[in-house]
Amino acid sequence: MFPLDFMCQGCLGALDDTLIDVTVPEIDKAWYRTRKGTISVNVLAACDRSMRFINMLTGWEGSAADAHVLRDVVCRDDGFSVPHGRINTYYYA
Numbered sequence: 001m002f003p004l005d006f007m008c009q010g011c012l013g014a015l016d017d018t019l020i021d022v023t024v025p026e027i028d029k030a031w032y033r034t035r036k037g038t039i040s041v042n043v044l045a046a047c048d049r050s051m052r053f054i055n056m057l058t059g060w061e062g063s064a065a066d067a068h069v070l071r072d073v074v075c076r077d078d079g080f081s082v083p084h085g086r087i088n089t090y091y092y093a
Contacts, residue, residue: 034062
Protein backbone atom coordinates (compact mmCIF):
# COMPACT_ATOMS: atom_id res chain seq x y z
CA MET A 1 0.00 0.00 0.00
CA PHE A 2 1.34 3.45 -0.95
CA PRO A 3 1.40 6.34 1.50
CA LEU A 4 -1.32 8.95 0.89
CA ASP A 5 1.26 11.64 0.00
CA PHE A 6 2.54 9.49 -2.86
CA MET A 7 -0.95 8.78 -4.18
CA CYS A 8 -1.96 12.45 -4.01
CA GLN A 9 1.25 13.92 -5.41
CA GLY A 10 0.37 17.23 -7.03
CA CYS A 11 -2.99 17.47 -5.26
CA LEU A 12 -3.47 21.01 -3.95
CA GLY A 13 -6.71 20.34 -2.09
CA ALA A 14 -10.35 19.50 -2.66
CA LEU A 15 -13.29 21.16 -4.39
CA ASP A 16 -16.92 20.21 -3.87
CA ASP A 17 -20.41 21.61 -3.77
CA THR A 18 -23.46 20.93 -1.65
CA LEU A 19 -27.05 22.07 -1.38
CA ILE A 20 -28.36 23.94 1.66
CA ASP A 21 -32.13 24.02 2.21
CA VAL A 22 -33.57 27.54 2.32
CA THR A 23 -36.90 29.36 2.52
CA VAL A 24 -37.66 31.67 -0.40
CA PRO A 25 -40.75 33.59 -1.50
CA GLU A 26 -43.34 31.47 -3.32
CA ILE A 27 -42.67 33.27 -6.61
CA ASP A 28 -38.96 32.22 -6.55
CA LYS A 29 -39.40 28.57 -5.58
CA ALA A 30 -39.11 27.25 -9.14
CA TRP A 31 -35.57 28.65 -9.43
CA TYR A 32 -34.43 27.13 -6.15
CA ARG A 33 -36.11 23.73 -6.57
CA THR A 34 -33.55 20.94 -7.05
CA ARG A 35 -34.03 17.87 -9.20
CA LYS A 36 -35.01 16.05 -5.99
CA GLY A 37 -37.68 18.64 -5.21
CA THR A 38 -36.09 20.44 -2.28
CA ILE A 39 -35.75 24.24 -2.14
CA SER A 40 -32.00 24.92 -1.83
CA VAL A 41 -29.01 27.07 -2.69
CA ASN A 42 -25.72 25.76 -4.08
CA VAL A 43 -22.57 26.18 -2.02
CA LEU A 44 -19.22 25.49 -3.71
CA ALA A 45 -16.19 25.27 -1.44
CA ALA A 46 -12.48 24.62 -1.92
CA CYS A 47 -9.98 23.70 0.76
CA ASP A 48 -6.23 23.22 0.79
CA ARG A 49 -4.42 20.05 1.84
CA SER A 50 -4.56 21.18 5.47
CA MET A 51 -8.37 21.23 5.18
CA ARG A 52 -8.58 25.03 5.50
CA PHE A 53 -11.21 26.74 3.36
CA ILE A 54 -9.56 28.84 0.68
CA ASN A 55 -12.63 29.75 -1.37
CA MET A 56 -16.40 29.57 -1.03
CA LEU A 57 -19.23 30.67 -3.30
CA THR A 58 -22.84 30.71 -2.13
CA GLY A 59 -26.10 31.95 -3.54
CA TRP A 60 -26.65 30.07 -6.78
CA GLU A 61 -30.14 28.61 -7.03
CA GLY A 62 -30.52 24.92 -6.30
CA SER A 63 -31.61 24.34 -9.89
CA ALA A 64 -28.28 25.63 -11.26
CA ALA A 65 -26.00 23.02 -12.80
CA ASP A 66 -22.68 22.35 -11.06
CA ALA A 67 -20.79 23.38 -14.20
CA HIS A 68 -22.46 26.82 -14.17
CA VAL A 69 -21.54 27.37 -10.53
CA LEU A 70 -17.93 26.29 -11.15
CA ARG A 71 -17.65 28.51 -14.23
CA ASP A 72 -18.91 31.47 -12.20
CA VAL A 73 -16.34 31.02 -9.43
CA VAL A 74 -13.37 30.61 -11.79
CA CYS A 75 -14.39 33.61 -13.93
CA ARG A 76 -14.57 36.07 -11.02
CA ASP A 77 -11.63 38.40 -10.39
CA ASP A 78 -11.49 37.20 -6.77
CA GLY A 79 -12.60 33.67 -7.63
CA PHE A 80 -11.02 30.26 -7.39
CA SER A 81 -7.98 29.41 -9.48
CA VAL A 82 -5.33 26.75 -9.79
CA PRO A 83 -1.85 28.34 -9.59
CA HIS A 84 -0.38 28.92 -13.05
CA GLY A 85 2.96 27.45 -14.02
CA ARG A 86 2.71 24.43 -11.76
CA ILE A 87 2.80 21.23 -13.77
CA ASN A 88 0.66 18.24 -12.76
CA THR A 89 -1.23 20.03 -10.01
CA TYR A 90 -4.95 19.60 -9.43
CA TYR A 91 -7.80 19.83 -6.95
CA TYR A 92 -9.65 16.67 -6.04
CA ALA A 93 -13.36 17.01 -6.84
